[in-house]
Structure formats: C-alpha cells, structure tokens
Amino acid sequence: MGTLNSTLSSLLSSINQEISAKEQQKIRDSIVSSIYSCAEEIARKAAHHQTDRKFELDQKIDNIVTSRVFGIPIMLALLGVILWLTITGANYPSQLLANSLFWLEGQFTNFFMMVGAPDWLHGVLVLGMYRGLAWVVSVMLPPMAIFFPLFTLLEDLGYLPRVAFNLDRYFKKACAHGKQALTMCMGFGCNAAGVISCRIIESPRERLIAVLTNVFVPCNGRFPILISLSMIFIGGLGATASSTAAAAVVVLLVLLGVVVTLLMSWLLSKTVLKGEPSFFTLELPPYRKPQVGRILIRSLLDRTIFVLMRAIVVAAPAGAITWILANTYIGDLSIIAHLAGWLDPFAVLLGLDGIILMAFILGLPANEIVLPIMIMSYLSAGAMLELDSLTALRTLLVDNGWTWLTALSTMLFSLLHFPCGTTLLTIYKETKSLKWTAFAALMPLGTAILVTFAIAQFAVLLGLV
Amino acid sequence: MTDTIVPLSQLPNGASGTVKYLTAQGQVRRHLLDLGLVAGSKIESIRRSPAGNPTAFNIRGAIIALRNEDADQVFVTLDKTMEEKNESHR
Amino acid sequence: MKATDKSCCTEAYEAFGLKLSQNQLVVALAGNPNTGKSTVFNALTGLKQHTGNWPGKTVLRAEGTFVHRNKKILLVDLPGTYSLLATSADEQVARDFLVLGRPHAVIVVADATCLERNLNLVLQVMEITAKVVVCVNLMDEAARRSIKVDIEVLSRELGVPCIPTVARDGKGLTELKDAVLDVATGVTATSPRQVSYEPHVEQAAARIESRIRPYLPGWVNHRWLALRLLEGDMSIIKAIIDHLGNGSEQLLLQEGSAVWAR
Ligand SMILES: Nc1nc2c(ncn2[C@@H]2O[C@H](COP(=O)(O)OP(=O)(O)OP(=O)(O)O)[C@@H](O)[C@H]2O)c(=O)[nH]1
Ligand SMILES: [Mg+2]
Numbered sequence: 001m002g003t004l005n006s007t008l009s010s011l012l013s014s015i016n017q018e019i020s021a022k023e024q025q026k027i028r029d030s031i032v033s034s035i036y037s038c039a040e041e042i043a044r045k046a047a048h049h050q051t052d053r054k055f056e057l058d059q060k061i062d063n064i065v066t067s068r069v070f071g072i073p074i075m076l077a078l079l080g081v082i083l084w085l086t087i088t089g090a091n092y093p094s095q096l097l098a099n100s101l102f103w104l105e106g107q108f109t110n111f112f113m114m115v116g117a118p119d120w121l122h123g124v125l126v127l128g129m130y131r132g133l134a135w136v137v138s139v140m141l142p143p144m145a146i147f148f149p150l151f152t153l154l155e156d157l158g159y160l161p162r163v164a165f166n167l168d169r170y171f172k173k174a175c176a177h178g179k180q181a182l183t184m185c186m187g188f189g190c191n192a193a194g195v196i197s198c199r200i201i202e203s204p205r206e207r208l209i210a211v212l213t214n215v216f217v218p219c220n221g222r223f224p225i226l227i228s229l230s231m232i233f234i235g236g237l238g239a240t241a242s243s244t245a246a247a248a249v250v251v252l253l254v255l256l257g258v259v260v261t262l263l264m265s266w267l268l269s270k271t272v273l274k275g276e277p278s279f280f281t282l283e284l285p286p287y288r289k290p291q292v293g294r295i296l297i298r299s300l301l302d303r304t305i306f307v308l309m310r311a312i313v314v315a316a317p318a319g320a321i322t323w324i325l326a327n328t329y330i331g332d333l334s335i336i337a338h339l340a341g342w343l344d345p346f347a348v349l350l351g352l353d354g355i356i357l358m359a360f361i362l363g364l365p366a367n368e369i370v371l372p373i374m375i376m377s378y379l380s381a382g383a384m385l386e387l388d389s390l391t392a393l394r395t396l397l398v399d400n401g402w403t404w405l406t407a408l409s410t411m412l413f414s415l416l417h418f419p420c421g422t423t424l425l426t427i428y429k430e431t432k433s434l435k436w437t438a439f440a441a442l443m444p445l446g447t448a449i450l451v452t453f454a455i456a457q458f459a460v461l462l463g464l465v
Numbered sequence: 466m467t468d469t470i471v472p473l474s475q476l477p478n479g480a481s482g483t484v485k486y487l488t489a490q491g492q493v494r495r496h497l498l499d500l501g502l503v504a505g506s507k508i509e510s511i512r513r514s515p516a517g518n519p520t521a522f523n524i525r526g527a528i529i530a531l532r533n534e535d536a537d538q539v540f541v542t543l544d545k546t547m548e549e550k551n552e553s554h555r
Numbered sequence: 556m557k558a559t560d561k562s563c564c565t566e567a568y569e570a571f572g573l574k575l576s577q578n579q580l581v582v583a584l585a586g587n588p589n590t591g592k593s594t595v596f597n598a599l600t601g602l603k604q605h606t607g608n609w610p611g612k613t614v615l616r617a618e619g620t621f622v623h624r625n626k627k628i629l630l631v632d633l634p635g636t637y638s639l640l641a642t643s644a645d646e647q648v649a650r651d652f653l654v655l656g657r658p659h660a661v662i663v664v665a666d667a668t669c670l671e672r673n674l675n676l677v678l679q680v681m682e683i684t685a686k687v688v689v690c691v692n693l694m695d696e697a698a699r700r701s702i703k704v705d706i707e708v709l710s711r712e713l714g715v716p717c718i719p720t721v722a723r724d725g726k727g728l729t730e731l732k733d734a735v736l737d738v739a740t741g742v743t744a745t746s747p748r749q750v751s752y753e754p755h756v757e758q759a760a761a762r763i764e765s766r767i768r769p770y771l772p773g774w775v776n777h778r779w780l781a782l783r784l785l786e787g788d789m790s791i792i793k794a795i796i797d798h799l800g801n802g803s804e805q806l807l808l809q810e811g812s813a814v815w816a817r
Pocket of ligand 2: 592593594605606612613
C-alpha cells in the first residue's frame, strides 16, 4: 500500500508540474465562468423576478444606517438605548432578587442555628458559598436577561454586518480585518465565543490580532461591574437621569474599548504581527424580521441556565474560598488582609486598593466573581451584614475609602485587564501556542496597568482627588 | 459611445457595469472569481460606507462589500442604460 | 483483504472525528453562507445551534442525529461557502468532507431569493457527488420579494430533487427528509446536471482522468479530480495524501469499496 501511495503522490505532483501556472490560471477562469453561466441559465429558467419592494425598503434602511452622517451616531445610539433599557429594566428585578435571596440567607442561618451547626460550617456554606452565589445571581441575571434578547434582536435583524461595514475603514487603517468588528460583537456575549468566532477571518495574521484584542470588549461577566459602579459613582442613584448617565458612561467605556482595540491592532501590525491588510469581503444580508417570541424565550432560558450554572460552578467555590481566606487568621490579620496589604502599595499607584487588585486576580476563573469577592472581602473586615441594594453597596465602598477615581480605575481595569480563564483556554485551543496565550494575558494586563497608572497619577498631580 | 474601461471602485454610486477583466493574481483573483466576478458579469455599485471605503456592490443578487484596493483589480465598462439614466437625472 | 462496506466507512469517518454507529446514514448540510443551514439543522435534529442573520455565524462543524422512517441519520452542519474551489479554510473543510468523507447524501441549502449565486455551489457539489438534494429555503422571503421559483423546472434542470422550504417555520421539512432518505438509500436515482466546459478544458481533463484512474480505482469522481489538477489546486493533492496516511486507503485505492458506489 505504501508504494502505491508514493506512486500516486508522485503522479499527482507530476501532473501538477506539467501545466504552467499561467495556463492553470486561464483554465481556472474558464472553469468558473462555465459554472456561473450554467447557473445563470438555470436560474433564468427557474426563477422569475418582479419589482422588488422589499429590496428597495432594505436599501432605504441602509441609506440611513450606513450614511456618512448618521451611520456611526446611530450605532452609538443603539448601544446606548440597549444599555439604558438594561440598566433601568434591571433595577427593580435585581432588587427583588436580592431581597428574596438574602431573605433566604436569613432562613438558612436560622436553620443552621437551630440544628446547632458549628460556626465555621455556617460561615463557609452560608456566608461564603451561598452569599457569593446570591450576589452573582441577583446582580448579573436581570441585566443579562434584558441585554441578550435585545442584542440577539439586532443580530437577527441583520444589523451586525452593517456595523462591520461602517467600521471597516478604521480596521483597515489598523491593518486589521473588517470582520473583526463582528468578532467583537460576539465578544459582548462572551469573550471565549468571540475568540472562536475569529475563525471567520481567513488570514492567520489578522485572525490572531482579532483573537488577542477580543478581550477589550466587555463581556457578560464584566458588564455588571461596569453598570453597577457607573450607577453608584456617576449616575447617583435611583432617578431616570442617573440611568441615562450610567448608560452614557458604559457607552463611553465600550467606545474606549474599541479605540484600544484599534490602537493595539495597529501596534501589533507594526511590530510582532507585521503585515498588510488582506482581501476582504463582507456580505450585507437582507434585513429579516426577527422571531421576537423565540428570541425572548431562547436567550432568556439559555442565558439564565448558563449564568446559573456558571454561578454554581465558579462563584460558589470562590465564595467559600474567599470566606475561608477572610476568616483564617495569621497573626492578627486574616489571609485576605495579608494579601491585600501586600498588593496595596502597587494597587494604590493604579488608583485601586489591595482588595480590588486581589479580587481581579482571584477572579481569573470568571469575571463574574470579581465584584462578589471584593464585597465579601470588605464585609469580612467591617461590621455590615445586610447588603441588599446598590445604596448599601455604595456605603460599603465609600466606607472603604472609594472615590470616583477608585471607581473609574476599577472600571478601566475591568475593561482592559487579562481575559478570564475560559477565554485563555479557548485562545490556547485556537492558537495552539502557549506563547500567544501568555501574550494574550500579559498584553491586556500591561495595557490596564499603563492606563490606570497614567490616569491615577494625572488625577493626583492635578489634585483632583 | 466609447466603451471606457474603469476600475470597479470608480463605478459611480448607483451605476451598473459589466466586468471586462481582472488584473488580480493568485488568491485574490480566486476570491473575486468565486464571488461571481467573471468576465461578462453584471455588477452594480450600491453604496459607500461612511468613510468612503469599502463599497457595497450588487453581485449576482447579493450585496457584497469590497475594499477599494481589491475592487481596483477588477475592470468594468459602464452600462449604457445606466449612463443614460444618469444623464437624464442631472 | 476485503473490507466490508461498514467497516471501511466507519474508518473513513473516524478520520473526520465522527463516531458512527451501525447502519447509520451520514448526510451533510452544505450551502452558501446565511441561507439557513443551521436553521434546517436545528429543525431536523432538535438541537440548538446558534443562528443569526449574518454570513459566517457557524464556524465550528456541528453534528446531530435524527430518525426518519426508522433510519438513523447523522447530520453534519458545514460552514457556509460561496464555492468549493477551496480558496479559503472554510471551503476546504466543506470540500474535504464532501470528497473524502463521502456522506450518503448532501443537502445543499439554497437561498430562493438569490438562486443564481446559490446554483453555482449546487453545480459544484453535483460534480463531486450525485447524491444531492437541493433545499430551496427562504421561500417566504422570496414570496415577499415577488420572486417566483419554479421548483419543477429547477428539479428538471438540475436532475436532483429540489424541495421548497421555510425552515424557520418548519415548512417542507418532512418532504425534505423523505427526499434525503430516498436519495441516500438509492430509492431515488438522480442524474445531476454536469457543467460543460470549454472544449480544450474538457479534452485536457479527459487526458488526466485516464492517467489517474488506474491509481485510484476506488475513487468515485475522476473527472472532478482531473479538473482540480488542471487548475493547479494543490490543496486537494495534499488532502488526498493526508487522507491516505490516515488508514483509509481502501476507500480510495480498492475497487468496489466506495461507499456510495453500491
Ligand atoms: N424568513 C426566513 N428566515 C429564515 C429561514 N431560514 C432561516 N432564516 C433566518 O436566516 C438567518 C440565517 O440562518 P442560519 O441558519 O444561521 O444560516 P446559516 O446558513 O447556518 O448561516 P452560516 O452559518 O453563517 O453559514 C437567521 O436569521 C434565520 O432565522 C426561512 O425559511 N425564512
Ligand atoms: Mg450556520
């Protein structure tokens, strides 16, 4: 069999060499032409067109959403509206969920008291595991249950390719691929999904750029921290005006993410991933009426289950570990206090504090748990026990020395820092390279440190804080 | 009327043309062919993106955007009927 | 050594990472991007592949099974491509699966609103295999855009069954399943329309065909391979050699072992 193999391969390559490249190109042209004219002929017989109103309507819509004047403002406005709806809509259910989940915590506590369970068990299970879980669920679930159906609606409508069409110029300037905009849209859901979607980019260089920079789009797990912090520190609380301000802040942060993506793509194209932009085509499909009912049910159910599962898998153990770290004392300080104290000097330079930085590090498995870890660490030091609203969260953070700069730095760090564990694993699977995976973690981390450092030092220099 | 041949990116917005030849080589040529840009195909320029590049074309019933750099490797003649239409519009 | 049909086809699919149980039929879903392949896939298998109105939504190959008339069918959702001339990685994935994976039937999902562009791919698939069913999807959209598709004429011109569907609403899927099963099991004989090329291309292809035939007796479509060699497609040469190294030699090298040549 082996000899037959080699005879065959030598036959195939000798046939290949008999024909000159120029001849091959001519034959290929001729083959493609023949196929297309055959297709043309059959289509002419089998399909009959009349005036196409729908096509004309599509063109009218496109005239607006890709227009020179309105194209980009419409994009930003849509994002703003989605975020505004998310923030306003999530407020009440979040509150409700928090209230009921923390009521349940009380019941658990009572139960543990009743059966006379040891304190540490109550601590690990209820104050650690359950509370971490309750936080993740009540803070994350409502916004996601609103954001994703809305985003899916846009996707099903056919709007995303228009975004790529509007933005391609900038990606080209960064020597990157226009479809990177599509992969970024997928990153909104989850950076791991965004990284996989980079397969639509054919040129390996441009695909790698898209993979490495996908993290600059805030994902599922990071939106809640951006939203709640912007509501607390920028929006004030409660009123409609504040939701608008908070939405505006998050839009600005997303915009910053896009700018950083473009800058980094350009920088990579000029340094480690040198090259010219490759061939680019993008189909603009007709607009299609989305199946609203199905989208609602699907994205709600799928996301709900997904988020709950993830919360159980990641947040529960993380909550338990955080509680243990916060309640195990070495000397007269808990382990968390030791860690935070050790990180503090560096963190302060970035406008953060030791606990925030530690939460980001411990949050590597999943971005969802960064905020809960932060909260639990603060709680373990303070006396406050009930934490069932954003007002309470604000008090807690301010009591722990937060200023607007701390909030801004935390949001920026969240936007720019290393991707979560799942995403890194996906990057490894896609690139099959430890080197690029490490780079995918360190490059954004460096960016985050640089940006927060610059802003914090600038603010201190000007005496703004 | 003379059949002036222009690169695809110079096809005015809303005008249609007929593909004459491709100057692209290698992979890019293959891509363009596979999209249906063979000699004799009709093509219509539909719109430009906000920044003027890329441009969307109607190629055999699908709206496909090409960057000007790639479109410039396709040469077309302007269709007469469209030219006349444009004249009367002005 | 005489490999039975079953064992050799199981091996062939293992090269593509597919596990096949006995008597299972393999059906591939090919088509242009954004024509509704994943929607058809979901409707047939009951799975929840992501769909979305933009070309390139599916980047990973998906598999699922369904049972129709007591036959178990493994359905493979391939990435959408404009062509199978293997210019891009996606096209290579799709082509290699059709050529070397040899599914028992191929459903080509075509967009009824844009038939000409879609037929380009249908014709290319029909050069590789005769076991084709064309799913003319998005019929609702075609109606909305006042495009009339004459399914009968289309079936006659193509020489394979064409089934009109609205996959999103589940319309036409039973007919599609019937047609696929009949084609896969050989109940329906197809006579796919072959593209005729310019005489000098045809002649050159015939010459190459006669040279490769003795070396690939188990291969089903020598004309197709000859055309690829003629236009200098190195990727198919590489794919064949790689595949031979994968322990599925008998598929290509042994007479009569071709799965669908039964
Ligand atoms: N109106 C209508 N829409 C449909 C139909 N079938 C699918 N769609 C929609 O068309 C869009 C594309 O469907 P997909 O199933 O994702 O297409 P695909 O062929 O898998 O696309 P790629 O994976 O990108 O190649 C989705 O928005 C579907 O909801 C149909 O029969 N009628
Ligand atoms: Mg798909």
